[in-house]
Each structure stands twice: as structure tokens, then as C-alpha cells.
Amino acid sequence: MSSSQQSLTKSDKEEILKDLDNVWTKLETLRILLLGPTGAGKSCFINSVQRVLLGRNAIGALEHTTQGGASFTRSIRTHQMKKRGGECFPFVFCDIMGLEPDEAGGIKIEDITAVLEGRIMDGFTFNPLVPITAENQKYNTNPHPCEKVHCLVSILPADSISRMSDKVIDKMKVIRQKASHLNIPQAIVMTKVDLACELVNKDLTKIYHSKKIKEKVQVCSNKLGISLNSIYPVKNYHEEITQDPKVDVLILMALRDILNFASDYANDQYK
Ligand SMILES: Nc1nc2c(ncn2[C@@H]2O[C@H](COP(=O)(O)OP(=O)(O)O)[C@@H](O)[C@H]2O)c(=O)[nH]1
Ligand SMILES: [Mg+2]
Numbered sequence: 001m002s003s004s005q006q007s008l009t010k011s012d013k014e015e016i017l018k019d020l021d022n023v024w025t026k027l028e029t030l031r032i033l034l035l036g037p038t039g040a041g042k043s044c045f046i047n048s049v050q051r052v053l054l055g056r057n058a059i060g061a062l063e064h065t066t067q068g069g070a071s072f073t074r075s076i077r078t079h080q081m082k083k084r085g086g087e088c089f090p091f092v093f094c095d096i097m098g099l100e101p102d103e104a105g106g107i108k109i110e111d112i113t114a115v116l117e118g119r120i121m122d123g124f125t126f127n128p129l130v131p132i133t134a135e136n137q138k139y140n141t142n143p144h145p146c147e148k149v150h151c152l153v154s155i156l157p158a159d160s161i162s163r164m165s166d167k168v169i170d171k172m173k174v175i176r177q178k179a180s181h182l183n184i185p186q187a188i189v190m191t192k193v194d195l196a197c198e199l200v201n202k203d204l205t206k207i208y209h210s211k212k213i214k215e216k217v218q219v220c221s222n223k224l225g226i227s228l229n230s231i232y233p234v235k236n237y238h239e240e241i242t243q244d245p246k247v248d249v250l251i252l253m254a255l256r257d258i259l260n261f262a263s264d265y266a267n268d269q270y271k
Contacts, residue, residue, distance in 0.1 A: 010245045016252040020053075023090065023259045026270050029146045030091040030262040031078075033115060034189075035175060036155035037168045038098030038106065041191035044236040045155060046079050046093045049255055051237050052248045053081055053089065073097055075125045076115065091259055094149065097126045099172065101165035104128055109171060113178050116152070118143030145270050151262035152179045152186045154224060158196035158216045158233065161223065169223050176224065183269075185261035188220050188231045189254050200235075204246040207233060232257070 023030075034042040050058040076096050081089040096115060100106025110131035114120050124138035132139055140147060154172055156164070179186055194201040197212040207213055217231050232254035235247050 009249070013245055013249045013252060016249070016256050017053075019256055020089070020252075020259065023263055025090055025263040025266055027146050027150075027266045028090065030150045030259065030266055031094055031118075031146065031148065032091060032151045032153055032258060032262060033094045033096070033149040034153050034155055035096070035112065035172065036098060037157075037164060038100060040098070040155040040157045041236050041238075042095055042098070042155045043073060044238050045189060045191060045234070045251075046095055048234075048237045048247075048251050049093070050079070050081055051243065052251050052255075054084060055243060057237075057241060057243075075123055076120055078122045091262065097128075099168050100128075101167035109174055109178075112175050114139075116149045116175075116179055116182060116184060118145075118147035118149070145266070149179075149184055150266045151258050152176070152184050153258060154186070154188045154226075156188055156190050156220050156224075157192045158190045158213065159192045161190070161216055161219050164223070172224060176226075183265065185265050186226060186230065187254070187258055187261060188224060188226055190217060190220055190231055190233045191236050193233045194235045204235060204244075204250070207250070230257075 034045065036042055047058060073095055074097050076094065079093045079095060081091060081093070083089060094115065096112070097107040105128050107126050108128065108131045111120065111126055114132055119140045120132055121138040121140050124132065124136070134141065152175070154176070176186060193207060193213055194204075196216050197210045199206050200210050200213060213233055217228060217233060220226070220231050221228050232250070234250045234254055236251075237247060240247075
């Protein structure tokens, strides 16, 4: 959480939306991979971004409608983000099966590595017991630069981060290391700030003054070993029907930086 992230006004929102129109990339599309435990709010985050960009409710990535249970997203799905005029933004989100503590549950680390390298095609259904092999129809032996991941975003829920299984954290760390080897930039989006602090639940503008949120950001940083200024606290749209500029600005601030990280990386890699 950087010190520049101080206010949540409507003019900030318009300014960031303008910035997004100017994201410059040598590639046709930037690919953002969302990684996290089941129920962290990955699908909700994708939906929320689309809602903010469209300025209205959107039905895109399916959310889990009940808490807990096994990972709802079992396949790999690419979500294009649409502009108001119908065109698409030059970036996509990649939503995959969640991480689970259990060895026999959730996505395998080998599969996530393959996703980072652009080797798994859209629609592939993960098998928690066996990773993909080169013989699979959905295995891409020669990925295009657009199919590789350009930013890894870990999604962590603020309300339950302290109780998260060490096994899931360990898996996330291993994947972060793999991404670091590939020089892929990384960020954390910390969801569910409304559930972590009552003050923030009542008034989202209090987010930068909340001790509880500060504490949770620190826990995220310690657990994953990522610096405080790459952690973005957000509240996802999950039950609201109307848009709220305060919700929008937090999501846009995270999105702007993520896209800048991704485009810097892609522009550097593909000269
Ligand atoms: N209160 C609150 N609930 C959220 C937030 N983000 C997600 N949720 C809820 O958390 C649950 C899991 O979200 P989902 O996006 O399906 O998680 P995924 O498994 O990571 O894709 C759903 O019931 C959402 O409504 C948030 O920021 N605040
Ligand atoms: Mg999901």
C-alpha cells in the first residue's frame, strides 16, 4: 500500500480510466494470471474490474455463490475486458482453479508453471491428481508471447489471511519463485477489506487510516515475502447492484499498476 494511494474521489477515477486507455504495449494482449486459495475472490475481482470499466453491472467470470467447499473454477478461462464502446482492452485475466492445502485437491504447482509459460490452452480442465502432459490436446508446445503470463497477481482475502493454511502459503511461495525466475512482475490484491474492518465496511474512504487493514497488509507482506507497496487492498463487488465510485477507485488503482508492471515486462522482453 503506497503513500500515494490516499484519496478515493471521483476525479481520481476519471483520471485512472484515462490512463488505462493509454496503456502502451508491444504485444496485442497482456496476460494477467490470478492465483490464490479457493474463495479468495479471484472470479469476483475479474467481474469487479469489468464492472468498473463498463460503469455498470456485468456478468462475466462466474462467482462462487456459497462460501467454502471445493474450488468452483476447475478449468482455465481467459476473460477479455470490454470497453464501453464494445471493443476490448489490450489485456486479459486468466482465471484458474484455486489452491488448496490438500495434496489431492486444488491445482498442481506444475500446472501453474505451465500456465506461466503459456503452455495451457483455454478451456483445459485441471486434474488435481495429475499435471498436464505434452501429449494433451490443450498443451501448447510453442506459445506465442501473448499467451505467456506478464504479471502474476496473488489474491488474498483480508478477513482470513491470518488463518490461511501454511500449505497453501508454501505453494504460493514456490509459484512466486518460479515467476521470479522468469522475471515476471508480481503484486498482491487483498480482497474483502469490508469483512476485515468494521470501520472500513461503513466507510471505504477510511481504508488508509484503518489499523486493522494496515495490519492485514503487513501479514500479507510477511507471509508471501512481497513488499508493502505492491499490495493493493480492495473491496470487490459481490452483492451490490449499483456502482460506487469509492469501490471503483480502489480497484482501478490496483489495475493501473498491474497493467503498468505487465506492459513494462512485456516491452522489455520482446524488443
Ligand atoms: N464481503 C466480500 N465478499 C467477497 C469479496 N470478494 C469476494 N467475496 C465473496 O467471496 C466468495 C468467493 O469469491 P470468488 O470470487 O468466487 O472466489 P474464487 O474462488 O477465488 O474465484 C463469494 O461468495 C463472494 O461473494 C469482497 O471483497 N467482500
Ligand atoms: Mg473462481
